[in-house]
Structure formats: C-alpha cells, structure tokens
Amino acid sequence: MMDKKKVSITILATSDIHGNVLPIQYGDNREVHHGLAKVSTIIKAERKTSEHVILIDNGDLIQGTPLTFNYVHNKNNNENPMIKILNHLRYDAAVIGNHEFNYGLNVLHEAVGNSCFPWLSANIIDAEKNTPYFGQPYIIKMIEDVKLAILGVTTHFIPSWEEPSHIAGLKFIDTLNATKQWVSEIIAKENPDILIVSYHGGFERDLISGELTEEPTGENQGFQICKEVEGIHVLFTGHQHREISGMIDNTTVIQPGMNGANVGKVEITLTQDPGENHIDDISSEIISCESVLADNEIVELISEYERETQDWLDNFIGTVEGDMKIEDPLSVRLKDHPYIEFINKMQMEISGAEISCTSLFNNASIGFKEKITMRDVVSNYIYPNTLKVLKLKGEDIKKALELSATYFIVNNSKEIEVNPKFITPKPQHYNYDMWEGINYILDISKPIGSRVTKLEQNGEPLGMNFEYHVVMNNYRASGGGQYTMFKEREVVKEINQDVSELLASYIIERGIIKASLNHNWKVIS
Structure with missing residues (x-):
C-alpha cells in the first residue's frame, strides 16, 4: 500500500500593475515602494523556498505609466516592455483587464501574440464566432498528479467606458453567469483537485456584513461569485486596487492592491491517497514590496526603454x-x-x-x-x-x-x-x-x-x-x-x-x- 504524501502548492498573483516597473514616481522620479522590479525579488524568493509555484497576473498590465505610453506612441516596433518582463519571470497565465483595451486592439493583439503564456477571459466573446475571443478560457496545471484549473474572467462593464473602436467585434458576457457556466463545465469535464478563478473585478459588498458598498451595476461581482458559484477554492480579484486577504464562505479571496506594491500569495496543502487527493489547508496573505529591493535583472531588462522614456519626459x-x-x-x-x-x-x-x-x-x-x-x-x-x-x-x-x-x-x-x-x-x-x-x-x-x-x-x-x-x-x-x-x-x-x-x-x-x-x-x- 502506498504511503500518503503531502504536496504544497504556492500561487502568486499580481494585479493592476498599470505599467509600473521601476520603483519611481515619474512626475519627479522620487522613490516609491512598488513596481515589477520589486515584485520580481519576491517571486524569486518564493521560488527558492516553495515546492511548487504558479504565477498569475490578474489584469490591467500594459497601460498606466509614461513607460507604456512612450512605448506605444514612439517605440512600438519593439517588444512590449511589460510582456518582456512577464515572459522573463515565467508567468503561467494572465487575465485581460479593462485597461488592456486602452491603446486599441492592435496593441493588445501584439502583446498577447508575444506572450509566452496564455491570456484568459472566458466572458469576452468573439461576436462573430461566439467563442472566447482570446482563445483559452482556462488552463490546467498538473503538479505531482494534482490537477489544478485556473479560469479567467473579466468585468463585463468595459463597454460602459471603452472607446467603441477599441472593442469592435467583441461581446462582454455577464461575469457571474459566465463564471457559473464555466466552473460547472470545468468540474464536469476536468474534475480538478483545485479550482481557481482569477477575476479582473472586485467586490460589490462588504466581505463580512454583506452590505452593498457600491451601486449594483455589475462592474464588481466578487461577492456574488463566492455566494452563488459552487466549487471555487480560490478567487483572485483586482480592479478596485484594494488589499484583501480572507474568506467568503468556503472560498479563499485575495486582492493584491495596485502598481506592484504587493504580491498576493495563496498556499494550498494536499494529502495524496492512492487515486485521490484531499485539500488539507488553504491560506492567503499579502506580501508587501515596501522593504524589498528592486531586482537589478529587471532594471537592466528595460534599461533602454527607461532611458528613452526619461529623455522623452524631459523634453x-x-x-x-x-x-x-x-x-x-x-x-x-x-x-x-x-x-x-x-x-x-x-x-x-x-x-x-x-x-x-x-x-x-x-x-x-x-x-x-x-x-x-x-x-x-x-x-x-x-x-x-x-x-x-x-x-x-x-x-x-x-x-x-x-x-x-x-x-x-x-x-x-x-x-x-x-x-x-x-x-x-x-x-x-x-x-x-x-x-x-x-x-x-x-x-x-x-x-x-x-x-x-x-x-x-x-x-x-x-x-x-x-x-x-x-x-x-x-x-x-x-x-x-x-x-x-x-x-x-x-x-x-x-x-x-x-x-x-x-x-x-x-x-x-x-x-x-x-x-x-x-x-x-x-x-x-
């Protein structure tokens, strides 16, 4: 008879990076405590100490700083600096955020095409084909015979803000309904041991009292998802730029803030019996970048982009x-x-x-x-x-x-x-x-x-x-x-x-x- 075996899996998530790489405020180049260069240091440290690491970005990555603005308007014949970094850091997946569309579909298509990882969004639909526009709605990761499913969904409120030409040919399906549909399908088809939803959206209600905290427009449906969708072990969220780590009923929820100021971490431990895996524990935390040093490897990776951005800014x-x-x-x-x-x-x-x-x-x-x-x-x-x-x-x-x-x-x-x-x-x-x-x-x-x-x-x-x-x-x-x-x-x-x-x-x-x-x-x- 096989002995029982313990398996530990760490999932790290970033969200709402908004083009921030170096720990500087571009208005005056003063030092700040955020950015992917600091995030990289945390990722590398976790990979040294954790048995298995999965890395997800939860959206709003490619827009938000002079670095990304200058790239799109003056240097777009080169590789997108944000994609270059995520490729280098070996991200496993990214979710489409609302600000991904800000520079138009051509820029987004190029970013997705140059990524060494899939972009997920089950509820952004090709209006003509009626299938997920970005291809994969979810991915499956196998870790020591543990099957882990990651579903990506995006706030469907995007047409309320975005320039129509930037979302031409797309339909945005209600996130809650799409999540219900795809979670049910994933459970039936894949029977995963762990089911994670990465949602570029936030919470419309107080996590403890359940009281509404904003107008119920559908922009944020995280609370409803936890209450109405069975089978989700972890819900990664974003969009609201909040720092959240906790539980809603049986679902672990986490939101890691904005601009790369933090990394969201979820630790899952399982026991493997012959032919069956049992989840023993799921814990979550927010890891701050405040006292973390920037990774010089990332600084060097975008040094040319940064130099040209600074020259342009000083015009x-x-x-x-x-x-x-x-x-x-x-x-x-x-x-x-x-x-x-x-x-x-x-x-x-x-x-x-x-x-x-x-x-x-x-x-x-x-x-x-x-x-x-x-x-x-x-x-x-x-x-x-x-x-x-x-x-x-x-x-x-x-x-x-x-x-x-x-x-x-x-x-x-x-x-x-x-x-x-x-x-x-x-x-x-x-x-x-x-x-x-x-x-x-x-x-x-x-x-x-x-x-x-x-x-x-x-x-x-x-x-x-x-x-x-x-x-x-x-x-x-x-x-x-x-x-x-x-x-x-x-x-x-x-x-x-x-x-x-x-x-x-x-x-x-x-x-x-x-x-x-x-x-x-x-x-x-």
Missing part, C-alpha cells in the same frame, strides 16, 4: 505665465483653479464646444510649473482619454452637477470634506467634474439632489430644455462614473487623439500659456 515644451501649480487637491475641487480652467479652455478651443468639463484625476497631480515638460503633461493627465462633444440639454448638465456634488459632505465641524464613498473601497476622485462655459454654485449644506443653487450661461439661467454642445473625455461621455445622463446622447464630434498628446501639441504651438481665472464656479456650505 521642454513650453512656459507658464502665472501660476498653475497645485498645492492642495481639495482646494482645487472647491473653487476655480488655473490648471483646471486651462484644461477646460483647451478642450473647448480644440473641439469648438461652448461648454467643457474635466476632473482632477488623483491627488498626486501637481499642475504645471513655470517650465513645462512632457513629464508634467503625462503625470497630470494620466489616462489615454480622447474627447467627445455631446449634445446635451440643460437638465442633463444640472443632473451631472448634482451627481458631482455628492463628492462632498459637511463634517461635524461644518467643514467641507470628501465623501468617504469616493475614497473607499477605491479612490474615485476622477468622478468629480469641474466645468467651464457655465456659471454655477454647489451648496453642500443642501440635501443631495438640490445642491445646484446657481446655474447660468452669459448671465441667464441655463435652459433646461435647451441644447448645448459639451466637450468631455470619452470615459465620461460613455456614462462612466454613473453619469448615465450622458449615455445615448448624440455625439456631435469625436477627436480620436489622446488628450495628453492634444495638450502637448497645444502648448508647443503657443510656447507660452497664461494662467487665468474667471471664477465661474465654487462650492460652498
């Missing part, structure tokens, strides 16, 4: 007359600021629209210094957005302003602060817009839905049934951020060039840009 493109620097992000969102006014006026001039809206994407934006470089442009305008001009009624604009006004609350000290819903579980500062071409006041002391106390254009009240041409980024124009009042509205004009490129060209053509303020809006309490 001087223009001068600011006045002050467009951002000192306090909250104050920028409370009253008109020269940087926001500049972005809006640039959008209006380029598009010909009479009204514009934009946001301050995150709290790391520093605005423009006196001498502007490409580094300043791409560090402030961090997304590869394009512009659209919509035909909106005045009532649409008012509804949008009321939605933006929910970004604020008044605290016990009668001070205005950011609504916690825009901070946790995921920072969403980009869902608060500031407008040009209209005059308005938001009074946060008023009840939600009635905070717009002034809304005028040229000294006259905005006509609720009048139509106006409004320019905004494509994410917002598609209804992203729950701005459903913009969905299905007529598109008057599309400008299919990255806003960061438009900004750079605009500054270069003029040489000098002037900081101005017309004080057309403010927030009060």
Whole structure:
C-alpha cells in the first residue's frame, strides 16, 4: 500500500500593475515602494523556498505609466516592455483587464501574440464566432498528479467606458453567469483537485456584513461569485486596487492592491491517497514590496526603454505665465483653479464646444510649473482619454452637477470634506467634474439632489430644455462614473487623439500659456 504524501502548492498573483516597473514616481522620479522590479525579488524568493509555484497576473498590465505610453506612441516596433518582463519571470497565465483595451486592439493583439503564456477571459466573446475571443478560457496545471484549473474572467462593464473602436467585434458576457457556466463545465469535464478563478473585478459588498458598498451595476461581482458559484477554492480579484486577504464562505479571496506594491500569495496543502487527493489547508496573505529591493535583472531588462522614456519626459515644451501649480487637491475641487480652467479652455478651443468639463484625476497631480515638460503633461493627465462633444440639454448638465456634488459632505465641524464613498473601497476622485462655459454654485449644506443653487450661461439661467454642445473625455461621455445622463446622447464630434498628446501639441504651438481665472464656479456650505 502506498504511503500518503503531502504536496504544497504556492500561487502568486499580481494585479493592476498599470505599467509600473521601476520603483519611481515619474512626475519627479522620487522613490516609491512598488513596481515589477520589486515584485520580481519576491517571486524569486518564493521560488527558492516553495515546492511548487504558479504565477498569475490578474489584469490591467500594459497601460498606466509614461513607460507604456512612450512605448506605444514612439517605440512600438519593439517588444512590449511589460510582456518582456512577464515572459522573463515565467508567468503561467494572465487575465485581460479593462485597461488592456486602452491603446486599441492592435496593441493588445501584439502583446498577447508575444506572450509566452496564455491570456484568459472566458466572458469576452468573439461576436462573430461566439467563442472566447482570446482563445483559452482556462488552463490546467498538473503538479505531482494534482490537477489544478485556473479560469479567467473579466468585468463585463468595459463597454460602459471603452472607446467603441477599441472593442469592435467583441461581446462582454455577464461575469457571474459566465463564471457559473464555466466552473460547472470545468468540474464536469476536468474534475480538478483545485479550482481557481482569477477575476479582473472586485467586490460589490462588504466581505463580512454583506452590505452593498457600491451601486449594483455589475462592474464588481466578487461577492456574488463566492455566494452563488459552487466549487471555487480560490478567487483572485483586482480592479478596485484594494488589499484583501480572507474568506467568503468556503472560498479563499485575495486582492493584491495596485502598481506592484504587493504580491498576493495563496498556499494550498494536499494529502495524496492512492487515486485521490484531499485539500488539507488553504491560506492567503499579502506580501508587501515596501522593504524589498528592486531586482537589478529587471532594471537592466528595460534599461533602454527607461532611458528613452526619461529623455522623452524631459523634453521642454513650453512656459507658464502665472501660476498653475497645485498645492492642495481639495482646494482645487472647491473653487476655480488655473490648471483646471486651462484644461477646460483647451478642450473647448480644440473641439469648438461652448461648454467643457474635466476632473482632477488623483491627488498626486501637481499642475504645471513655470517650465513645462512632457513629464508634467503625462503625470497630470494620466489616462489615454480622447474627447467627445455631446449634445446635451440643460437638465442633463444640472443632473451631472448634482451627481458631482455628492463628492462632498459637511463634517461635524461644518467643514467641507470628501465623501468617504469616493475614497473607499477605491479612490474615485476622477468622478468629480469641474466645468467651464457655465456659471454655477454647489451648496453642500443642501440635501443631495438640490445642491445646484446657481446655474447660468452669459448671465441667464441655463435652459433646461435647451441644447448645448459639451466637450468631455470619452470615459465620461460613455456614462462612466454613473453619469448615465450622458449615455445615448448624440455625439456631435469625436477627436480620436489622446488628450495628453492634444495638450502637448497645444502648448508647443503657443510656447507660452497664461494662467487665468474667471471664477465661474465654487462650492460652498
């Protein structure tokens, strides 16, 4: 009779790397504690101490930094640096994330084609063939007669944000339904000892109480998956940039944050009996990269890409007359600021629209210094957005302003602060817009839905049934951020060039840009 045998399997997962490799902040090259160079150090250490290691990326890999931007726009005849690194680190699989589509299907096809590992997404479907677009919905790994299945799924909310040309010919099936279907099929066909789902999406409910933490749009279905899909041992998640390690019922759940700040680790131990394997234990943890040194092998691997990126970022493109620097992000969102006014006026001039809206994407934006470089442009305008001009009624604009006004609350000290819903579980500062071409006041002391106390254009009240041409980024124009009042509205004009490129060209053509303020809006309490 064979003796029982113990087998230990380690699964490591990254998610939402967003183009971060070196531990630097490109805005000023200061040191930070994230990036694939640090992740590599952890991976190598785990491979030295663990019996068997499986490595997964959970999506949003190829977009997000000047490194990836410069590669796509200036160096795309070479191998994608992110794929080069994952190939080098011998990843076993990757899942398609929503930001994989940001640079268009050609860039994504090339990245997938050059990968030495499969890209998984069972619910992104070829509309013509009605089969998974990226080929493999799942993979099987055999480790000492232990059969391990890994299914990849992606948030199906992508059409709500992405440029239609970037997802042409694709269907996005409801993630929960697709997961149910494929898990059932995998169990019936493969009978795996371990079933892992890697989901580029997050949790719509509190993991302990089960209370809703966001609008039930379907963007995040992790909690439902754990509750309604039988047979999943481990659910890797992402998209929300949270750090999560725990359990929902019988499913181990993990989410390793963003930018390569951490690595998610799941350890599974099994006992092998003759002809049968039993799971003894599943544990999970988040391994921080904070005190980890960067792997020089990875640094060297992308050294040419990095040198060319830094040279490009240091290109001087223009001068600011006045002050467009951002000192306090909250104050920028409370009253008109020269940087926001500049972005809006640039959008209006380029598009010909009479009204514009934009946001301050995150709290790391520093605005423009006196001498502007490409580094300043791409560090402030961090997304590869394009512009659209919509035909909106005045009532649409008012509804949008009321939605933006929910970004604020008044605290016990009668001070205005950011609504916690825009901070946790995921920072969403980009869902608060500031407008040009209209005059308005938001009074946060008023009840939600009635905070717009002034809304005028040229000294006259905005006509609720009048139509106006409004320019905004494509994410917002598609209804992203729950701005459903913009969905299905007529598109008057599309400008299919990255806003960061438009900004750079605009500054270069003029040489000098002037900081101005017309004080057309403010927030009060």
